[in-house]
Amino acid sequence: MSCNRYTLIQEKNRVIHSDARLLYLSTAKYGGDWHSLPHTHDFTELFFVIGGSGQFSIENELYPVHVGDLFVINPNVEHTETSLNAQPLEYIVLGVENLQLFLQNEQDDRFCVVHFQNHMEDLLFYLRTMQREIETKPAGYEMVCQDFLDILVIQLMRQTKFSAALIPLNRRSSHICALVRRYIDNHYKEEITLEHLAQITHVSKYHVVHIFSKEYGISPISYLAMRRIExxxxxxxxxxxxxxxxxxxxGFSSSSYFSQAFRKLEGVSPTEYRRTHKQQKAEQSSASKA
Structure with missing residues (x-):
């Protein structure tokens, strides 16, 4: 009888990739009607170019891309992509939170590009499998996609000089809260819903409410009302x-709702508040003349 036993050795300081969460997978092919604008995310994006050629603009610097290139854009780095009309750019992109990837011995940790022309089949297998799972949504597809993300990250680290770092959850939550607050401050006159805030932060509306309330002691919608009342x-x-x-x-739906919200925060109606202020101003003016 022959028997072989292989024991797993847990490495110290090992990155637990399951803490990195797949937010989305999307495919895109550049067309004449597509105009991408510079933007940022608070999560990492992995672009794998599967067709055409073009350029990535990263914080106002241009970098050429070709089939087989993997571009990793880490959080909060302004970027956009452009295509050559003769060779429309085509790629698969993953949005991943709580994870940063960077090349060892490289000083610039904002982004990195790796040429995977010799390993395209391997990477495409993982990406296409994830795409198929997300499109058909069989039972347990979320777990399958998450597992394939972990495998993909490990394969990237094996085949290159990639290093990975997890982003602390509390830091990510604070960043999301700051993003929501800044958005409300800039757009409070517009219609804002929890669904919209969830869309721009790529987390559920329940999570937005939970972390925002924990960070600031007030819900996003209550903060919106307070900002409008101010x-x-x-x-x-x-x-x-x-x-x-x-x-x-x-941005209030009606004057009655405005009055209700104002009274709730100020203790008086808008009309009473205006009248009281005018009386105080008139009294101050009389006093100054006397």
Missing amino acids: ESRQLLTTTDFSLSYIAHTL
Whole structure:
């Protein structure tokens, strides 16, 4: 009888790749009607070029890309891609949170590019399998895709000088909260829903509410209302705009809802607040003349 036993040796400081979570997989082929604009994400994107050629613009610098190239764009790095019209760029991209990839001994950890022309079949096998799972959604497809992501990252590290680093969850949560808050501050006059906030942060709306409330002690929708009320106080005291105009301008669905939200935060109605302010201003003016 012959028997062989192989014991797994757990390496110290081993990166646990399952902490990195696949957010999405998408395929794209450049066309004349596609105009990509510079943008950033708070997660890592892996672009694997499967057709055509073009350029990646990364923080205003251009880098050529060809079939078999893998571009890794780490979080918060401004980027976009362009295509050569004669050879439309085609790629598969993965969005992955909680993970950064960078090349060893490279000082620039914002992004990296690796040429995988000799290993295209291997990488395409993993990517196409993940794509098929996501498209057909059989039972357990999320787990299968996550497992294939872990295998893909390990294969990348084996075949190159890639190193991986996990992004602490608390740092990612703080970044998401700051992104939501900044978005509300810049767009509070527009219609904003939890679904929209979830879309721009790539997490569920329930997770957005949970981490935002934990970070700031207030829900995103309550913060939105507070931000609108802050602006309404300025309009009430410096203009003669009607309540309906102010409500509409600041994104409230109606003047009655505006009044309700204002009273909840300020303890008085908008009309009472305006009248009180005018009385105080008139009294101060009389006092100064006396």
